[in-house]
Amino acid sequence: MDSTKHFNVLIIGAGPAGVGAAVTLSKRGIKSIAIIERSDKIGGIPSFYKKKKGGVRTFVRWSRGGIPVFGEEYAQWLEKQLLKSKVRIELQSQVLNIDAKKKILTLVNPKEGEVNYSADAIVMACGSREETPAERGWLAGSRPVRVFFTKQLLSLLDDNHLLPMNNPLIIGSDLIGYAAAAKLKAAGASDAVIVDNCNRPKCSIFERLYFRMWSNPKYQGLKSKSIEITGNKAASGVRLNGKNIPCDGIVICGELIPNSELALIGNIKVELPSRKPVVTEDYQLSESGWFAAGNILGGFHGAEWCYFNGRRVARAVVNYLSESS
Amino acid sequence: MSVSGKLFYNWSDKDFDESLKFIDTEQLGDIPYDVTIIGAGVVGCALAYKLSMYKLRILLLDKNYDVGEATSKGNSAIVHTGFDAAVGTLESELITKASRHWPELAKKLKIPYEECGALLIAINDEQNSQLDKVYEKALNNGVTDVQQLSAEQALELEPQITKNVLRGILIPRESIADPFSTSIAYSEIALANGVDILFGVEVIGIENVDEKVKSLITNCGKKIDTRIIVNVAGLGSRKIADLYGGEPFDINPRRGQFLIFDKFSRSVINHILLPIPTEKTKGVLVIPTIFGNLIAGPSAEDFTNDDETVANTTIEQLQSLLNGASKLYPGLNEQPVIGTFSGVRCNCKQGSYWLRSNDGHRGIITVSGIRSTGFTSSPALAEFLISEMQEKLGLNLELNPAAVDSRSESSWPGWWKRPYSNNELVKESPEFGRVICYCEQISHGEIIQHLDSPLKPRTLDAIKRRTRAQMGRCQGFDCMVNVAEIISNQCNIPLKKITKRGPGSEIISTNTSQY
Ligand SMILES: Cc1cc2nc3c(=O)[nH]c(=O)nc-3n(C[C@H](O)[C@H](O)[C@H](O)COP(=O)(O)OP(=O)(O)OC[C@H]3O[C@@H](n4cnc5c(N)ncnc54)[C@H](O)[C@@H]3O)c2cc1C
Numbered sequence: 001m002d003s004t005k006h007f008n009v010l011i012i013g014a015g016p017a018g019v020g021a022a023v024t025l026s027k028r029g030i031k032s033i034a035i036i037e038r039s040d041k042i043g044g045i046p047s048f049y050k051k052k053k054g055g056v057r058t059f060v061r062w063s064r065g066g067i068p069v070f071g072e073e074y075a076q077w078l079e080k081q082l083l084k085s086k087v088r089i090e091l092q093s094q095v096l097n098i099d100a101k102k103k104i105l106t107l108v109n110p111k112e113g114e115v116n117y118s119a120d121a122i123v124m125a126c127g128s129r130e131e132t133p134a135e136r137g138w139l140a141g142s143r144p145v146r147v148f149f150t151k152q153l154l155s156l157l158d159d160n161h162l163l164p165m166n167n168p169l170i171i172g173s174d175l176i177g178y179a180a181a182a183k184l185k186a187a188g189a190s191d192a193v194i195v196d197n198c199n200r201p202k203c204s205i206f207e208r209l210y211f212r213m214w215s216n217p218k219y220q221g222l223k224s225k226s227i228e229i230t231g232n233k234a235a236s237g238v239r240l241n242g243k244n245i246p247c248d249g250i251v252i253c254g255e256l257i258p259n260s261e262l263a264l265i266g267n268i269k270v271e272l273p274s275r276k277p278v279v280t281e282d283y284q285l286s287e288s289g290w291f292a293a294g295n296i297l298g299g300f301h302g303a304e305w306c307y308f309n310g311r312r313v314a315r316a317v318v319n320y321l322s323e324s325s
Numbered sequence: 326m327s328v329s330g331k332l333f334y335n336w337s338d339k340d341f342d343e344s345l346k347f348i349d350t351e352q353l354g355d356i357p358y359d360v361t362i363i364g365a366g367v368v369g370c371a372l373a374y375k376l377s378m379y380k381l382r383i384l385l386l387d388k389n390y391d392v393g394e395a396t397s398k399g400n401s402a403i404v405h406t407g408f409d410a411a412v413g414t415l416e417s418e419l420i421t422k423a424s425r426h427w428p429e430l431a432k433k434l435k436i437p438y439e440e441c442g443a444l445l446i447a448i449n450d451e452q453n454s455q456l457d458k459v460y461e462k463a464l465n466n467g468v469t470d471v472q473q474l475s476a477e478q479a480l481e482l483e484p485q486i487t488k489n490v491l492r493g494i495l496i497p498r499e500s501i502a503d504p505f506s507t508s509i510a511y512s513e514i515a516l517a518n519g520v521d522i523l524f525g526v527e528v529i530g531i532e533n534v535d536e537k538v539k540s541l542i543t544n545c546g547k548k549i550d551t552r553i554i555v556n557v558a559g560l561g562s563r564k565i566a567d568l569y570g571g572e573p574f575d576i577n578p579r580r581g582q583f584l585i586f587d588k589f590s591r592s593v594i595n596h597i598l599l600p601i602p603t604e605k606t607k608g609v610l611v612i613p614t615i616f617g618n619l620i621a622g623p624s625a626e627d628f629t630n631d632d633e634t635v636a637n638t639t640i641e642q643l644q645s646l647l648n649g650a651s652k653l654y655p656g657l658n659e660q661p662v663i664g665t666f667s668g669v670r671c672n673c674k675q676g677s678y679w680l681r682s683n684d685g686h687r688g689i690i691t692v693s694g695i696r697s698t699g700f701t702s703s704p705a706l707a708e709f710l711i712s713e714m715q716e717k718l719g720l721n722l723e724l725n726p727a728a729v730d731s732r733s734e735s736s737w738p739g740w741w742k743r744p745y746s747n748n749e750l751v752k753e754s755p756e757f758g759r760v761i762c763y764c765e766q767i768s769h770g771e772i773i774q775h776l777d778s779p780l781k782p783r784t785l786d787a788i789k790r791r792t793r794a795q796m797g798r799c800q801g802f803d804c805m806v807n808v809a810e811i812i813s814n815q816c817n818i819p820l821k822k823i824t825k826r827g828p829g830s831e832i833i834s835t836n837t838s839q840y
């Protein structure tokens with residue numbers, strides 16, 4: 001297409017990793033940079049954790065002595081950094097497709113419809129999502145309403161001020177699960193029951209002690225073949241080794257899985273079924289000029305780790321650009 | 326010009342659209358219906374569509390809050406040629422007939438349809454010895470375009486299938502289509518031709534069964550008068566037959582579970598992969614979907630009572646499906662699974678296609694046991710039922726010259742035509758450039774468009790089946806609440822009252838505090 005806009009660097013995703021990469025590239029003197037974000041705000045996952053009186057701070061700023069902050073506060077800090085830089089920001093723009101060899105992105109937004117952007121180097125900072133029940137491999141049963149992912153819970157609770165359940169049951173015992181239990185309790189629900197397919201919760205003892213300030217969820221772990229969701233119209237519980245645990249709503253938490261579908265679409269190497277993109281030591285993907293940063297790399301990293309990782313990847317991009325020019 | 330039918334929901338909530346609420350039978354007019362179809366599955370909807378070509382007063386009703394909410398939403402979505410049907414049965418006859426109609430029908434209904442073909446493969450000596458029988462059966466069923474393939478030919482067609490393949494059969498016209506749009510399209514056209522549609526209305530009793538005009542008693546306390554009753558209630562058909570005392574039959578629901586694989590797998594496999602059927606089952610298939618995924622399944626698990634809530638998934642079965650399907654396509658093990666689902670077949674103990682005209686009483690038709698092929702056979706089965714009504718029930722048929730048999734060009738689903746790639750449209754209506762469902766790439770504009778579509782869908786699942794929002798790899802992680810917000814804003818229903826599939830399935834539990 002002749003209307004392709006060209007940039008030095010394109011960054012997909014304005015979460016902590018993408019913003020970290022963008023501001024660093026800008027500081028290092030890269031001229032034309034654009035950051036492309038499909039939602040209408042900057043900050044990625046943290047932006048969904050709203051600041052609330054009596055609410056739960058779930059993001060730790062290790063670089064500031066380990067103080068916990070609200071995700072929204074962290075997202076605002078990211079936005080400030082980004083606005084100070086000369087990076088072009090494209091919100092409500094979803095990258096649909098890529099041409100890995102030509103380094104072209106096809107994206108769609110409400111202003112232009114479908115457009116193509118090309119660049120000398122591209123950073124994928126698309127983050128991660130939570131595994132679906134099918135992806136977990138041990139979660140089955142019925143398909144009632146009120147079985148949420150954490151992100152859905154956040155939109156209801158923090159954006160719409162709606163508490164979706166009184167007696168929550170949480171599937172997934174890492175930090176995200178314990179944070180969800182605390183947030184639900186702070187919003188007026190009772191203490192959650194947390195279940196997972198392992199004997200001991202995945203969330204560290206320190207983090208659990210921290211969330212005790214709000215709630216004291218009961219953990220029921222079991223290495224079992226399956227956990228079954230019950231309920232016809234609405235979720236009514238789970239069955240775990242022959243035992244029923246009742247509830248009036250379920251949140252499926254944690255077990256992050258990379259948003260690496262663009263890489264897969266473009267035939268960039270991705271491990272399956274883990275969806276982890278294959279990267280070199282300096283975060284290059286299998287196609288020249290493509291990089292990955294943040295939680296798209298796989299695993300569970302906090303927001304600040306992702307931000308600093310983004311900065312590190314930016315330095316690798318600068319090296320790449322100077323070597324290839 | 327034909328007059329559009331009426332559409333009501335038995336949805337009493339004060340915030341539900343006033344104009345769509347079913348409050349009293351007066352809303353339906355005081356003349357009894359000529360035909361009432363109980364059950365808006367794919368068969369009931371097809372019947373409403375075909376009957377709507379005639380000058381008749383017709384009612385289509387369902388206890389759910391959309392069409393196709395039961396068996397018709399959980400199937401393999403294969404349009405069969407009937408190559409392996411039991412020779413000489415009505416089922417085989419109807420499938421063969423319908424299969425030839427489908428390409429034309431899909432165009433009329435604006436349903437995505439693809440003749441992908443099926444590849445039946447034998448992977449051990451025992452299966453190999455049965456292949457000739459399958460081939461002969463296909464010829465006997467009038468499916469004469471099947472081809473025998475050597476192992477090399479099979480591997481050339483589908484390089485990723487198991488290297489253990491010994492021989493194969495290609496069935497070129499086995500096809501796939503969009504199962505959700507089919508019931509929707511049939512009923513949208515029926516509505517446009519004057520058929521009335523009621524949702525959320527369950528038939529719980531029948532009065533005056535021996536009179537010319539019978540009365541249906543419903544869960545909402547309103548009686549509905551009708552001359553002919555067609556019981557196409559699938560798994561619910563036996564309970565209804567009990568209400569009028571039809572000839573006894575039994576339903577033993579047979580559950581089928583499936584695994585859904587992400588879209589990257591679809592480029593690897595192009596045909597439906599079939600194992601050699603055994604006495605008991607057709608076995609586990611690998612099926613490309615019209616939406617661009619692969620699915621593996623179904624299982625065949627029998628239940629003894631006609632409990633309609635058996636549609637669960639179980640880890641054991643899903644695991645054994647994966648094992649079974651990997652025998653055909655070993656690479657499946659590495660393909661990412663995104664979801665699972667199950668459907669329940671209406672398995673009639675006395676045999677498939679249990680059809681009874683004037684069942685116990687004049688004017689009542691029972692249609693049950695449409696177990697494994699109703700999606701395919703629906704257009705031919707509907708025509709068969711109409712001829713039964715004409716011949717055995719004395720229904721007078723006069724064509725309605727104003728009736729239409731097609732949906733408009735604009736009815737093609739958005740996921741099929743990708744509205745945002747039309748930059749002019751986006752300039753005019755920016756909401757078509759605002760992607761809401763990231764995985765399936767569905768825009769805000771498409772969701773709004775569907776809320777205003779003829780059946781006025783109001784539930785998350787109804788919107789999901791029409792737009793595909795929430796059907797992708799993240800299964801609603803990113804878009805579920807956004808979709809609920811759009812329904813809420815567009816239809817003036819408070820967010821907390823948005824439901825997954827009708828009253829009782831609200832996304833917010835009752836009596837929770839405002840936070
Ligand atoms: C549900 C959930 C809850 C979490 N809760 C916590 C918590 O409480 N505390 C904590 O420390 N960590 C939490 N985490 C971890 C969190 O992911 C990291 O802290 C951090 O946000 C990761 O940063 P990132 O930039 O890699 O990805 P993200 O923050 O996920 O940002 C990625 C961005 O890329 C955008 N994007 C993706 N694909 C495209 C595309 N194709 N086109 C355009 N834009 C695209 C997304 O919209 C998103 O804004 C949570 C993670 C999840 C998934």
Ligand SMILES: Cc1cc2nc3c(=O)[nH]c(=O)nc-3n(C[C@H](O)[C@H](O)[C@H](O)COP(=O)(O)OP(=O)(O)OC[C@H]3O[C@@H](n4cnc5c(N)ncnc54)[C@H](O)[C@@H]3O)c2cc1C
Nearest residue numbers: 364366367368397400401403528559561581698699700701
């Ligand atoms: C696992 C599986 C795989 C399949 N694969 C294929 C395939 O590949 N190709 C194919 O052609 N077919 C396939 N089928 C078969 C096909 O799905 C069915 O034959 C078809 O959907 C039956 O449609 P129906 O309208 O008869 O029933 P249903 O869809 O069950 O409709 C019955 C309707 O009646 C309503 N109802 C029940 N009781 C009452 C009441 N008392 N009052 C009001 N309404 C009531 C229900 O709500 C429901 O909507 C498959 C089926 C399964 C389960």
